[in-house]
Amino acid sequence: MLEAFIFDLDGVITDTAYYHYLAWKKLADDIGIDIDIEFNESLKGISRMESLNKILEYGYKKDLFSEEEKMKMAEDKNNYYVSLINKITSNDILPGIKNLLDDIKTNDVKIGLSSASKNATNVLKHLGISDKFDFIADASKCRNTKPYPDIFLMSAKGLGVNPKNCIGIEDASAGIDAINSANMFSVGVGDYKNLKKANLLVNSTSQLNFKYILSEYNKYIVRSII
Numbered sequence: 634m635l636e637a638f639i640f641d642l643d644g645v646i647t648d649t650a651y652y653h654y655l656a657w658k659k660l661a662d663d664i665g666i667d668i669d670i671e672f673n674e675s676l677k678g679i680s681r682m683e684s685l686n687k688i689l690e691y692g693y694k695k696d697l698f699s700e701e702e703k704m705k706m707a708e709d710k711n712n713y714y715v716s717l718i719n720k721i722t723s724n725d726i727l728p729g730i731k732n733l734l735d736d737i738k739t740n741d742v743k744i745g746l747s748s749a750s751k752n753a754t755n756v757l758k759h760l761g762i763s764d765k766f767d768f769i770a771d772a773s774k775c776r777n778t779k780p781y782p783d784i785f786l787m788s789a790k791g792l793g794v795n796p797k798n799c800i801g802i803e804d805a806s807a808g809i810d811a812i813n814s815a816n817m818f819s820v821g822v823g824d825y826k827n828l829k830k831a832n833l834l835v836n837s838t839s840q841l842n843f844k845y846i847l848s849e850y851n852k853y854i855v856r857s858i859i
């Protein structure tokens with residue numbers, strides 16, 4: 634029996650993934666590292682410090698900065714990111730998401746949020762949809778980040794549901810791995826190239842239809858019983 638939908642935030646509910654990219658790009662430019670939108674794919678779903686380390690490694694500058702300097706860089710990136718997200722409104726909710734949230738509620742299924750972002754609560758507030766969520770997992774309290782299952786298991790626990798009865802939705806490869814490891818049904822939004830391990834894949838959020846996802850989830854459950 635389906636008990637909950639658990640959402641990723643950046644790239645699923647709203648396109649903050651692009652703002653993360655702009656903020657990292659600005660920082661990388663300042664220290665002479667050239668990153669592009671393709672490289673940014675590898676930063677999706679992973680934490681702020683892990684992202685910074687990946688960028689430094691990519692630019693062969695991993696050992697050039699002290700921990701203190703790296704903390705300052707991450708803080709600068711976040712300040713710029715926050716200035717960008719402070720401008721978002723309900724118009725920035727991705728297509729299909731509002732309807733999906735409403736349909737989930739109408740069908741008495743719970744809704745959780747499992748974002749790696751420490752800015753998640755602020756983003757939801759700006760989008761005006763905080764009240765749709767029955768539980769928001771706190772990324773700062775999560776020891777192992779995506780691709781580990783912890784943040785999805787945290788939501789299942791907070792919602793009081795069995796992970797096996799949950800559907801997780803993600804746009805990042807690390808996130809799909811996290812959902813699969815949590816023993817949930819994974820729905821990927823984006824390219825096959827990045828999300829081949831998803832149980833169900835759609836190209837864009839506008840294809841995230843409640844009835845369609847539910848029917849694919851039910852088929853998956855039947856297949857796993859046989």
Ligand code: B16
Pocket residue numbers: 641642643644650653676677678679680681684711747748749750751752753805
């Ligand atoms: P912050 P998600 C993730 O959010 C982003 O995809 C990732 O790019 C970002 O580094 C991470 O949040 C941490 O975000 O710096 O705001 O704490 O996709 O898991 O919702």
Ligand code: MG
Pocket residue numbers: 641642643644645650677678803804805808
């Ligand atoms: Mg994401």
